[in-house]
Amino acid sequence: MIALKCGVAGVGYLGQHHARLYAALPQTELVGVYDVDARRAKKIAAEHGTRVFSSLEELGAACDAVSVVAPTDYHCAVAQTLLAQGCHLLIEKPLCSNLEEAEIILAAAKQHERIVQVGHIEHFNPVMSFLEKNVTDPRFITCDRLAPFKQRGLEVSVVLDLMIHDIGVILQLVKSPLERVDAVGVEVLTKTEDIANARLTFANGCVANINASRVSLKPVREIRVFQSNAYLSLNFAEQKGHLIRKTKLGLRKKNVPIEKGEPLALELAAFAEAIQTRVAPKVDGQLGKTALEVALQVTAKIKESAAKGK
Structure with a gap:
């Protein structure tokens, strides 16, 4: 080709x-x-x-x-x-x-x-591939995405800069209409939110709690998913984690077998393949728009919470 x-x-x-x-x-x-x-x-x-x-x-x-x-x-x-x-x-x-x-x-x-593909890079992280195969009925999800302060990406808040990664991941895993958004955030070094917490409640009963910060001392990119038969804890940065399942003998923990790869390389290769085969990309413009819509709901709730606190 x-x-x-x-x-x-x-x-x-x-x-x-x-x-x-x-x-x-x-x-x-x-x-x-x-x-x-x-x-x-x-x-x-x-x-x-x-x-x-x-x-x-x-x-x-x-x-x-x-x-x-x-x-x-x-x-x-x-x-x-x-x-x-x-x-x-x-x-x-x-x-x-x-x-x-x-x-x-x-x-x-x-x-x-x-074709328009949106750069939600975690969708191409090998961790996400494992999650998509093993998350069947999520009941509760927690995500932590923390980063040291950098002089870039400051034209938007931490919600659109960092949290939107996890919003996209959660929407892909839950696959249920979003019913409620609650959020708080604070400005630290910029004129928009640098730290934010959001709680997303879905129609199927799943709840997701997301923390994002761009003023942390060390980077963290972790997700934990709880469902009826298992608990998954995975690290997007290190591309490793563990899975705990309930068995007749009690809880059984095993390390997750993830074949590591550079997410951006996988993302660009998938972009090229989508163009060459004329198939819809994994993260198309519509998914990117939906993630943006939820992120904007989060920022609106942060402003609403701040106004109530004054």
């Missing part, structure tokens, strides 16, 4: 890894990069022996597919430009900043008959 001609729009901290993997994967060819910071674009292009494009339009015209790794508030404009050029897109999470922009992106993708 002919390699897809791929590009990257935005080669900051995360975009540089998209470029690295497009250059390395057998099913993709890194055609070039674009960034508003010309010096940065030149540096990343030189590392992979590719070219720098002077505009999004030029990048789009040369590519079959592009990763959009710009700040969230630019996603909609960048996506529209590249879709008009006929590119399939992988848009880093969150899909965009609001539901109106999400509708614009999805409508443009439909108009131009192009």
